[in-house]
Amino acid sequence: MIRIMETVIFEVFGDLALFRKFYTNTSILTYPFPPPTATLGIIGAIVGIEKEKLFDTLSNVEVAISIVEPIRKIRFSLNYINTKDRTFTLKRGRTQIPTEFIKSPHYRIYVRNLDRELNSKFVSLLQNHKSIFIPYLGISELFCNFSFVGKEESEDLIAKEEVEVSSVVPLDEVTVFPKKEGQKLLKERVPHAMNSERLVIKYSDVVLDEEANKILIKGSYSRVGEENVVFFKPIRAFLTSW
Numbered sequence: 001m002i003r004i005m006e007t008v009i010f011e012v013f014g015d016l017a018l019f020r021k022f023y024t025n026t027s028i029l030t031y032p033f034p035p036p037t038a039t040l041g042i043i044g045a046i047v048g049i050e051k052e053k054l055f056d057t058l059s060n061v062e063v064a065i066s067i068v069e070p071i072r073k074i075r076f077s078l079n080y081i082n083t084k085d086r087t088f089t090l091k092r093g094r095t096q097i098p099t100e101f102i103k104s105p106h107y108r109i110y111v112r113n114l115d116r117e118l119n120s121k122f123v124s125l126l127q128n129h130k131s132i133f134i135p136y137l138g139i140s141e142l143f144c145n146f147s148f149v150g151k152e153e154s155e156d157l158i159a160k161e162e163v164e165v166s167s168v169v170p171l172d173e174v175t176v177f178p179k180k181e182g183q184k185l186l187k188e189r190v191p192h193a194m195n196s197e198r199l200v201i202k203y204s205d206v207v208l209d210e211e212a213n214k215i216l217i218k219g220s221y222s223r224v225g226e227e228n229v230v231f232f233k234p235i236r237a238f239l240t241s242w
Helices: 036-047 051-056 116-125
Strands: 004-013 062-067 073-079 094-104 105-112 147-165 174-177 188-194 201-206 214-223 227-229
Touching: 004 116, 036 051, 036 062, 036 105, 036 174, 062 227, 073 214, 105 147, 116 147, 147 227
Parallel strands: none
Antiparallel strands: 004 105, 004 147, 062 105, 073 094, 147 214, 174 214, 188 201, 214 227
């Protein structure tokens, strides 16, 4: 059975982004795109969902994420100050942490299966370039700008032959092929879903092209307007197994 659903499309961008990798320790590294958990956080900030209720409220939401501009990373050190004794002095307790950032990040996000009232509110806020809370790109110091692209119907399909997709590709039900000789595809493991206690209950392997090129796949995908994308499964898909 083919599902056809209304999909809201918007873009996020800014000066810098930092989507911290969960396994980094002495230095801080970033994912090249906002994982589904961070993407839901951006949506929640725009519509005004408190963080304690975020993953319950958006448990049915599906997102797909496309890289609009090639990923460029820069590194510099951040100064962290020991504030436990409330002296806030630089004379002691200062630590420098090498940190990786994405420079001029720009992504297109596809959102579907919001409930009707929340979807209407979301579209209205995007169209008027307003948000209830301030969205950010990974950490609160990195503000997130956004723009409304439009609304399209999405149709779920299965590709038996190779088809190009524009989005990051979760590997749950998809096989990926290099589009051409020399194309560099990157595989990452990202946090996919969190529960109401904000504990990660699902990590997923994904494939992306940091140069923002399209990727060839076989398997499940969705056509949204004139673009092909692969949606991440919603949180509810993993709650029963957890």
